[in-house]
Amino acid sequence: MIPEIGQYTLILALVMAGFLAVLPMYGATVGSVFWMNFARPLAKSLFLFLLISLLCLAYAFATDDFSVKYVAENSNTALPIYFKLSAVWGGHEGSLLLWVFILTGWTFAVAVKSKGLPLDIIARVLSVLGMVAVGFASFTLMTSSPFQRLLINTPIEGADLNPLLQDIGLIVHPPLLYMGYVGFSVAFAFAIAALLSGKLDVAWSRWTRPWTNISWAFLTIGITLGSWWAYYELGWGGWWFWDPVENASFMPWLMGTALVHSLAVTEKRGLFKSWTLLLAIFTFSLSLLGTFLVRSGVLTSVHSFAADPERGFFILVLLAITVGGSLLLYAIKAYDIKSESDFELCSRETLLLINNLILVIICSMVLIGTLYPLVVDAMGAGKISVGPPYFNALFVPFSLILVFFMGIGVLLRWKKSSPRAIVKQLLPSLILAIVAGVAAAYLFNTDIALKSTIALVIAFWALFSLGLDIASKIKNKANKLSGLRKLPMSYWAMQLAHLGVLTSLVGVALVATYAQERDVRMLPGDSVTLEEYRFEFQGVKAHAGPNYSADIGSVLVYKNEQFFALMHPEKRFYPARGSVMTEADIDAGFFADIFVALGEPLEDGAWAVRLQYKPFIRWIWFGGVLMMLAGFLSAFDKRYARKKKTASTEPRKLSPA
Amino acid sequence: MTPKRKKRLILVLLVVFAGVAAVGLLVFALNQNISLFFSPSQIAAGDAPVNTRIRAGGMVVDGSVKRAPDSLKIEFVITDFAEKVTVVYEGILPDLFREGQGIVAQGAMDKNGVFQAIEVLAKHDEKYMPPEVIDALEKAGVDAQGNTLKKDYSINSEASQ
Numbered sequence: 077m078i079p080e081i082g083q084y085t086l087i088l089a090l091v092m093a094g095f096l097a098v099l100p101m102y103g104a105t106v107g108s109v110f111w112m113n114f115a116r117p118l119a120k121s122l123f124l125f126l127l128i129s130l131l132c133l134a135y136a137f138a139t140d141d142f143s144v145k146y147v148a149e150n151s152n153t154a155l156p157i158y159f160k161l162s163a164v165w166g167g168h169e170g171s172l173l174l175w176v177f178i179l180t181g182w183t184f185a186v187a188v189k190s191k192g193l194p195l196d197i198i199a200r201v202l203s204v205l206g207m208v209a210v211g212f213a214s215f216t217l218m219t220s221s222p223f224q225r226l227l228i229n230t231p232i233e234g235a236d237l238n239p240l241l242q243d244i245g246l247i248v249h250p251p252l253l254y255m256g257y258v259g260f261s262v263a264f265a266f267a268i269a270a271l272l273s274g275k276l277d278v279a280w281s282r283w284t285r286p287w288t289n290i291s292w293a294f295l296t297i298g299i300t301l302g303s304w305w306a307y308y309e310l311g312w313g314g315w316w317f318w319d320p321v322e323n324a325s326f327m328p329w330l331m332g333t334a335l336v337h338s339l340a341v342t343e344k345r346g347l348f349k350s351w352t353l354l355l356a357i358f359t360f361s362l363s364l365l366g367t368f369l370v371r372s373g374v375l376t377s378v379h380s381f382a383a384d385p386e387r388g389f390f391i392l393v394l395l396a397i398t399v400g401g402s403l404l405l406y407a408i409k410a411y412d413i414k415s416e417s418d419f420e421l422c423s424r425e426t427l428l429l430i431n432n433l434i435l436v437i438i439c440s441m442v443l444i445g446t447l448y449p450l451v452v453d454a455m456g457a458g459k460i461s462v463g464p465p466y467f468n469a470l471f472v473p474f475s476l477i478l479v480f481f482m483g484i485g486v487l488l489r490w491k492k493s494s495p496r497a498i499v500k501q502l503l504p505s506l507i508l509a510i511v512a513g514v515a516a517a518y519l520f521n522t523d524i525a526l527k528s529t530i531a532l533v534i535a536f537w538a539l540f541s542l543g544l545d546i547a548s549k550i551k552n553k554a555n556k557l558s559g560l561r562k563l564p565m566s567y568w569a570m571q572l573a574h575l576g577v578l579t580s581l582v583g584v585a586l587v588a589t590y591a592q593e594r595d596v597r598m599l600p601g602d603s604v605t606l607e608e609y610r611f612e613f614q615g616v617k618a619h620a621g622p623n624y625s626a627d628i629g630s631v632l633v634y635k636n637e638q639f640f641a642l643m644h645p646e647k648r649f650y651p652a653r654g655s656v657m658t659e660a661d662i663d664a665g666f667f668a669d670i671f672v673a674l675g676e677p678l679e680d681g682a683w684a685v686r687l688q689y690k691p692f693i694r695w696i697w698f699g700g701v702l703m704m705l706a707g708f709l710s711a712f713d714k715r716y717a718r719k720k721k722t723a724s725t726e727p728r729k730l731s732p733a
Numbered sequence: 734m735t736p737k738r739k740k741r742l743i744l745v746l747l748v749v750f751a752g753v754a755a756v757g758l759l760v761f762a763l764n765q766n767i768s769l770f771f772s773p774s775q776i777a778a779g780d781a782p783v784n785t786r787i788r789a790g791g792m793v794v795d796g797s798v799k800r801a802p803d804s805l806k807i808e809f810v811i812t813d814f815a816e817k818v819t820v821v822y823e824g825i826l827p828d829l830f831r832e833g834q835g836i837v838a839q840g841a842m843d844k845n846g847v848f849q850a851i852e853v854l855a856k857h858d859e860k861y862m863p864p865e866v867i868d869a870l871e872k873a874g875v876d877a878q879g880n881t882l883k884k885d886y887s888i889n890s891e892a893s894q
Contacts, residue, residue, distance in 0.1 A: 460769050
């Protein structure tokens with residue numbers, strides 16, 4: 077009964093989304109307040125129905141209702157309750173339901189939080205979100221309903237959740253990632269609304285920016301968590317594989333980062349307007365492309381649950397309609413939207429343009445590397461794969477150039493800076509950065525590696541610029557401390573986000589150069605040395621878990637011959653699916669991780685063991701956390717709150733329509 | 734030239750230059766770093782280049798896995814049930830590697846016709862078959878157990894010729 081309610085409310089939600097897509101849009105087109113007023117209640121009811129639908133599915137999981145096909149395929153009575161609940165998005169159907177649910181969640185948030193927005197804009201924005209919801213709700217219903225029953229041959233026991241996904245990382249990674257992915261639909265909807273109304277003013281950018289920054293923050297942390305999860309759960313200590321599914325989430329992030337910067341110019345200076353709109357369209361299109369790549373089964377990985385050509389075709393059509401439609405609209409309407417002012421070559425605008433240019437280039441390269449094998453295969457020209465060397469060869473230089481320009485950009489003023497003053501300011505910091513970077517590289521490891529040293533120099537260079545900028549902000553203040561305190565929240569967010577980039581950069585540079593890894597055959601009592609660590613294998617014991625059996629190894633680790641840690645890597649066997657899992661044991665440290673994983677048992681009690689030393693790897697994710705915090709922080713800047721109040725007291729002024 | 738035009742020209746040149754540099758690098762990197770897939774039949778026919786990074790894949794032959802007693806060196810044979818290729822690898826194999834399983838390996842052919850693997854891929858699901866292997870088996874006209882496919886056999890063998 078409960079699953080039927082879920083199915084039913086999902087159908088109702090589709091109907092609501094259909095009304096939402098049509099009625100307010102009609103109202104905004106003919107200028108009828110009556111029809112436009114439908115937008116908010118429809119958006120709220122849409123959210124309510126999807127919430128009920130999702131809860132019904134969660135209930136089916138919690139009560140082990142294996143007559144529901146999706147539950148039977150992805151759950152098991154032996155599964156702990158929190159994994160039963162997270163198994164809701166452990167397969168294709170449920171994760172799509174979560175996608176739609178989060179979309180309606182964003183729609184709901186826009187409807188509730190938009191009191192000050194002119195009615196015609198909000199009607200259009202919610203309508204566009206309604207259209208997206210129609211697409212994905214019908215996709216879920218027609219090709220992948222999670223509520224399908226197995227009335228004949230109801231299994232007594234479920235097939236269990238994929239053991240890889242029985243992990244805290246899975247509980248939080250997909251929802252956060254989707255919050256980011258789908259959140260860009262709001263920026264997209266605002267962009268379409270601006271194109272339709274032919275109006276893009278400061279109020280528009282002030283409205284769009286916080287939504288974009290928050291989605292960007294969610295996507296950042298979602299990707300960071302995914303990388304962390306791959307590191308410890310896939311078992312082999314890599315943190316980024318340039319796997320197509322990773323790229324699928326990374327591309328909207330790159331484009332979204334460009335959008336965040338371009339929006340800043342649009343808000344502060346009334347420039348780059350049509351470019352910002354284009355970026356908003358591209359960012360959401362890449363989110364949809366990511367959904368297509370991951371959900372259609374054209375790629376095979378831990379993320380693609382079932383290859384079903386019908387599903388792939390459906391998303392491809394959705395993608396074509398969204399991209400084609402919005403670009404057509406852009407082509408017709410973007411000409412109406414003109415920039416208001418001008419800028420000198422030596423200005424922050426130019427540097428932000430460079431930032432956008434580089435980010436778009438990087439994103440295109442990732443896109444080409446990801447799609448190239450698919451295109452070649454589709455043309456029947458053979459099966460090729462584009463590996464990490466391609467991505468590294470391109471990503472590394474361009475991202476270093478990007479950070480180099482960041483070091484200049486943060487110091488420049490809007491509209492016009494004096495080139496001479498900038499050079500005077502930057503020359504000492506360049507020299508200092510070279511000294512500091514080389515010194516840091518040498519202190520870390522006397523074997524200097526060129527690539528990581530360059531990365532460190534550039535990181536110091538940008539770091540000094542961030543510091544110089546703060547110093548110049550309070551230079552003329554009598555009281556330095558209160559001067560610092562008066563700097564707006566969004567300024568601190570900018571600083572924090574850039575600091576996050578530098579933190580990740582340092583982590584990547586050091587771990588990529590100095591990580592050590594050895595696969596060895598070890599008998600109990602054997603010792604292996606890696607850097608200043610000595611690993612002593614002590615053998616393996618059997619252990620019975622709640623829904624698995626395991627071999628737990630013991631490895632004693634000595635650092636400089638002092639006891640450092642006792643580590644317990646595991647090899648697990650999950651009988652429900654007959655699958656084997658490697659659970660690595662990681663000793664996490666601020667400066668280095670020690671990583672031990674069991675390979676396979678060999679004869680005479682020997683095991684294949686993987687030992688790894690990963691310096692500064694935590695910094696990569698720590699940088700991601702800083703960037704996420706910055707994204708949230710920026711949305712709480714006072715001027716967004718203030719604007720809402722003034723806007724709500726005099727809405728007519730903003731919307732002559 | 735007015736200052737405004739000059740500025741615009743500089744910006745346009747900047748974009749063009751960056752674009753050209755990007756495309757150049759892209760083509761170069763793509764040429765260097767793609768690896769083609771070869772089935773055991775193609776390798777036996779001598780289609781695969783020597784000492785060039787390629788991928789090879791097929792079913793691991795039952796009883797063919799041999800380990801060195803004192804290191805992680807391992808040798809096994811993969812097949813598409815038409816031809817066989819010996820693969821040598823040193824390191825830890827994925828959890829799902831076993832005899833009778835479809836795998837894909839990354840590496841290069843050496844002079845003696847042995848595939849020197851630097852990476853062995855077997856994906857996360859025991860039911861999973863690498864699409865390249867499915868394709869290779871289809872071209873050889875067999876299913877994963879080595880039984881001759883009845884359906885589409887003629888079409889596929891024609892396509893492979």
